[in-house]
Amino acid sequence: MASSVITNEEIAKILREIGEYLEMEGEAFKPRAYEKAAEAVEALAEEVREIYKKGSLKALENIPGFGVSITEKVEELIKTGHCRYYEQLKKKIPVNLGELSAVGGLGSKNIKRLYQELGIRNLKELEKSARAGKIKNLEGFGEKSEENILRGIEFLKQSGGRFVLGLVMPEINGIAQQLRNLKEVKKLEVAGSVRRWKETIGDVDILAVSNKPKAVMDFFVSLPQVARVFAQGETKSAIKLKNGMDVDLRVVSENSYGAALNYFTGSKDHNVALREIAIKKGYKLNEYGLFKGKKPIAGRTEKEIYKALGMDYIEPEMREMVGEIGFAQKHQLPKLLDYGDIKGDLQVQTNWTDGVNSIEEMAIAAMSRGLEYIVITDHTKRLAMTGGLDEKRILKQMAEIDKINLGFRVKGLGFRILKGTECDILKDGSLDLSDKILEKLDVVGVSVHSLFNLSRKEQTERIKRTMNNPNVDIVFHPTGRLIQRRAAYEVDMDEIIKIAKKTGTILEINASPERLDLRDQHIRMCVEAGVKMSVDSDAHSISHFGFLEYGIAQARRGWAAREDIINAWPLEKMLNFLKNK
Ligand code: DGT
Ligand code: CA
Ligand code: CA
Ligand code: ZN
Numbered sequence: 001m002a003s004s005v006i007t008n009e010e011i012a013k014i015l016r017e018i019g020e021y022l023e024m025e026g027e028a029f030k031p032r033a034y035e036k037a038a039e040a041v042e043a044l045a046e047e048v049r050e051i052y053k054k055g056s057l058k059a060l061e062n063i064p065g066f067g068v069s070i071t072e073k074v075e076e077l078i079k080t081g082h083c084r085y086y087e088q089l090k091k092k093i094p095v096n097l098g099e100l101s102a103v104g105g106l107g108s109k110n111i112k113r114l115y116q117e118l119g120i121r122n123l124k125e126l127e128k129s130a131r132a133g134k135i136k137n138l139e140g141f142g143e144k145s146e147e148n149i150l151r152g153i154e155f156l157k158q159s160g161g162r163f164v165l166g167l168v169m170p171e172i173n174g175i176a177q178q179l180r181n182l183k184e185v186k187k188l189e190v191a192g193s194v195r196r197w198k199e200t201i202g203d204v205d206i207l208a209v210s211n212k213p214k215a216v217m218d219f220f221v222s223l224p225q226v227a228r229v230f231a232q233g234e235t236k237s238a239i240k241l242k243n244g245m246d247v248d249l250r251v252v253s254e255n256s257y258g259a260a261l262n263y264f265t266g267s268k269d270h271n272v273a274l275r276e277i278a279i280k281k282g283y284k285l286n287e288y289g290l291f292k293g294k295k296p297i298a299g300r301t302e303k304e305i306y307k308a309l310g311m312d313y314i315e316p317e318m319r320e321m322v323g324e325i326g327f328a329q330k331h332q333l334p335k336l337l338d339y340g341d342i343k344g345d346l347q348v349q350t351n352w353t354d355g356v357n358s359i360e361e362m363a364i365a366a367m368s369r370g371l372e373y374i375v376i377t378d379h380t381k382r383l384a385m386t387g388g389l390d391e392k393r394i395l396k397q398m399a400e401i402d403k404i405n406l407g408f409r410v411k412g413l414g415f416r417i418l419k420g421t422e423c424d425i426l427k428d429g430s431l432d433l434s435d436k437i438l439e440k441l442d443v444v445g446v447s448v449h450s451l452f453n454l455s456r457k458e459q460t461e462r463i464k465r466t467m468n469n470p471n472v473d474i475v476f477h478p479t480g481r482l483i484q485r486r487a488a489y490e491v492d493m494d495e496i497i498k499i500a501k502k503t504g505t506i507l508e509i510n511a512s513p514e515r516l517d518l519r520d521q522h523i524r525m526c527v528e529a530g531v532k533m534s535v536d537s538d539a540h541s542i543s544h545f546g547f548l549e550y551g552i553a554q555a556r557r558g559w560a561a562r563e564d565i566i567n568a569w570p571l572e573k574m575l576n577f578l579k580n581k
Contacts, residue, residue, distance in 0.1 A: 006077055008048055012038040014077065014086050015070070016230065017097050021089040024112040032232070036065040037074075039231040039238075049078045096122040102161060103152040104244025107228055113138065127153050152244055159484050162200040163245055166513020166550045169194075172204055175223065175247065182219060184212040187257060191264035195316045197553035199483055199516050203246040205264045213251040220249050256288040258301035263287035265302075269321035270314075277309050277325070285309075317556040322524075334527075336556045337535075341568040342548055344373035346443055347422065347476060347508065347536035352397055353378040354386035356541035359397075359417065360404050365542035367415045373571055375420035375443045376401060377476075380432040382424040383449055391437050394421065398440065416571070418442040422476055424449055429465030431472075438471035443578065445474040445508070448489065452480060456490035463496060467505045473578050474534060475500075477510040477517040485514065493522055500531045504581025506566055507531060509558075511551025512538045523558020532577070533560065534567045 019034030040063055041048060051059045052075065060071045073083050093115050099122050100111045114120040117138055118129050126149065129135055136146040155161075172190060180188045185208055189195070192205030210216045213234045220237055221229045230238040230246075238248045252260040263271060263286070278285035283292055289299025290308055298304040306313045311328035315336055318324040327333045348362055349355035355362070359376055366374045378397065379388040389397065401417050408415055420443040424432035431438070431446065438444050446466045454462065466472050478496060479488035500507055507526055510517045518526070518533065526533055535551040537544050555565060562568045566577060 006049060006081060008041050008044060011048055011074060011077055012041040013098075014083060015041065015074075018073075018083075018086050018089060020097055020101070020108045021086075021093065023108045024093060033065065033067065034070065035229075035231050036233060037063075037070045039233045039236060040064040040066070042231075043233075043236065048074060052078050094121060099123045100126060101228070101240075102156060102244070103149060104155070104227065104240070104242065106149065106152065110141075123153065123156070155244060159200070161244075162202055162484075163243075164483050164513055165194065165197065165199060165201055166547065168201070168243070168245060169513075169550075171225070171241070171243070171245075172247075175204075175225075176206065178223070179206070179208065179216065179220065179249075182216060184210050184215045186210055186254070189261060191261055192266060195265045196267065196319055197317050197550070197557060199519075199554075203248065206247065206249045207257070207260055207264055208249065208251050209254050209257050210251050216251060217249065252287075254300065255296070256299045258303070258305055259285070259289045259299040260287045262302045262305055265316050265319065267320050270319040270324070273321060273325050274305075274309065277311075281309065283308075315556060317553060318559065320520075320557075334559055334561045337552060337560050337562050337565050337568060339549065339552050340370075341562050341565070342371070342535055342552060343569070344371055344375070344418075344567050344571060344574075345537050345539065345545065345548065346375045346420070346474060346534045346567055347377045347445060347510070347538045348374045349378055349422070349538070349540045350376060352376075352393070353383075353388055354540060359401060361542055362539065363404065363408075363415060363417050366545055367413070369545050369548075371545070372414065373416040373418055375418040375445075377420040377422040377443070377445050379422055380424045382426065382432045388424070388432070389421070391434060394433065394437060420445060422447050423472075425462060425466050427451055427462070429462040431466060431469065435469070435471055438469075441471075442575070443473050444471050445476045446472050447476040448480055452486075452489040454489070456492055459490055460492040460495050463491065464499050467496075467499050467503050472505060473581075474506040474508055476508045476536070477512075477515050477538070478507050479517050479519070479522070481515070481517055481519075483514050483516065488517070493525065497522075497525055497529050497531050500526070501529050504532075504577070506534050506578075509533050509535045509551050509555050509560075509565075510538050511535055511547040511549075511554065512544075513547060513550050516550065516554045518554075518558070520554065520557040523555060523560055527558065527560055527564050532566050533564055535565055536567070 015034050015038035019031040023031040060066055060074060073085055077083050093112055095111060095115050100106060118134055120126050120129055130146050130150045135141050136143045172194060176190050179185055187209040189207050191207050193201045194204055217232055217237045221232050221239055225241045226239045227242045228240045236250050240246050275285045278290060283290050290297045290305050298308040303313050312331050312333050314324050314328050345366060350359045350362055351357060363374060379386040381388040381390040398419050401419050405417050419441045421441055423446050425446050425448050426432060479491060481488035507518060535555055537547040539545055566574045
């Protein structure tokens with residue numbers, strides 16, 4: 001590393017690692033001091049080496065958190081590219097801290113012990129020891145910690161460290177709500193990829209307005225789910241949760257809240273494009289506001305920033321640099337499907353097959369969430385492990401649905417249960433139930449649950465054949481992918497969308513957090529082709545109706561409007577569409 005080019009990022013990393021090493025040594029206050037200094041460096045707009053060049057030691061000492069000994073070390077880093085103190089610490093415990101501390105639940109004290117007692121220096125060695133069952137024998141570790149470590153490693157390998165949004169959202173919402181409840185918090189929002197409803201997220205970026213930031217930060221770093229505290233300051237704190245997920249909290253001023261929200265919501269590419277537009281108009285845009293020279297033009301809200309830039313407000317779900325900027329400038333953005341627009345759920349399983357709850361329980365849960373109807377779509381007989389229904393049992397189920405509906409009507413409830421199926425697609429594209437049965441159902445959905453490895457041509461033909469059956473209404477989870485677990489099967493989506501247009505077949509946006517299938521690009525293709533879609537929870541228990549929110553977000557990420565989504569329409573209109581297609 002040449003001495004003249006050390007960056008703030010590198011300085012911060014070394015300061016932070018010194019802090020971690022000192023924590024391993026059991027030092028009381030110094031670790032925090034180094035962390036604070038690291039954080040101060042990260043917050044600087046100017047490179048530390050430039051500050052030093054201009055004002056030498058005196059200027060360095062003015063950086064917040066820089067005491068005598070930290071200043072000395074940073075000076076050494078700038079001049080030589082090295083820090084002897086850091087190297088000595090590293091020699092004593094020569095581990096890859098970055099790698100090991102990314103494993104959920106592994107604190108610096110444990111990293112030290114694993115090195116001293118088992119010689120573990122990096123992720124690979126950690127995995128080897130854990131697999132050999134060596135860790136559980138260490139005092140204070142045990143079977144459970146070893147499992148957690150293996151799970152943490154597995155997670156890092158499979159996911160590249162990213163989390164499936166729907167699986168961590170309840171925890172994120174919980175943290176955000178606890179913070180909002182503090183009297184010291186005036187405003188608070190989760191920004192970053194969470195606000196854009198990305199399918200997976202790298203970390204969580206929270207933004208708040210407060211006039212007592214210290215109290216907020218103290219509360220934040222002492223949440224019970226916290227595994228480590230990377231940084232604690234008045235404007236920024238950073239933690240790792242026990243599940244391995246990083247969370248940053250920033251406190252900003254009310255006047256720049258909109259600008260900060262816009263900046264930290266991203267995406268990064270979207271931000272860069274906005275900044276360029278600002279420059280062309282003679283402004284400057286950053287996380288503090290939109291400025292003309294030194295004069296603030298906008299910054300309190302996102303809306304006023306977009307307006308000042310001559311564009312319509314862009315919903316966070318669209319901020320992925322997929323054409324949204326041009327549409328906003330021409331005032332041609334679509335009006336997206338709204339979170340309250342879904343009226344019914346077209347894929348619901350019950351305890352007649354692999355669901356947990358009865359038909360009636362599912363109906364009541366849906367009702368209490370404000371839905372007007374559900375379609376019962378239990379599996380069919382080929383999916384034997386779910387107890388899939390044959391012709392005889394589905395007829396029985398239909399009679400049962402009639403009975404429950406009658407009961408609802410007697411009670412004066414407007415809610416309706418419709419009869420449907422999630423019918424298995426067989427190898428050649430024929431179906432697992434006879435047309436005589438399918439004809440009797442209100443809504444027929446079909447799914448690929450087998451032969452994921454067919455060639456692209458065969459798979460596409462197989463699905464096309466079902467779409468050409470006039471009894472078939474919807475193709476459920478059309479590509480079969482499971483996020484981070486299973487790739488989509490090979491299928492020609494251009495062709496499927498073409499046939500969907502011709503036959504009037506609905507393509508599903510499955511809202512189950514690990515499916516989100518169709519994905520955003522496919523939804524956009526359907527919107528452009530005029531192919532209708534549905535947003536379904538694929539609920540297997542009463543709590544799963546909550547998934548609908550992820551499906552709506554996915555629809556919005558694909559620019560879908562209310563008219564594109566048939567279960568956002570009144571029930572009669574939807575049924576007419578299916579009948580007359
Ligand atoms: P993630 O966490 O990987 O799921 O994705 P994001 O989008 O949450 O990214 P993250 O956490 O690295 O940063 C949050 C936002 O901050 C990001 O969406 C845009 C903004 N941001 C971060 N770094 C930069 C940068 O270098 N330039 C600009 N213009 N914006 C940035
Ligand atoms: Ca993030
Ligand atoms: Ca972040
Ligand atoms: Zn199922």
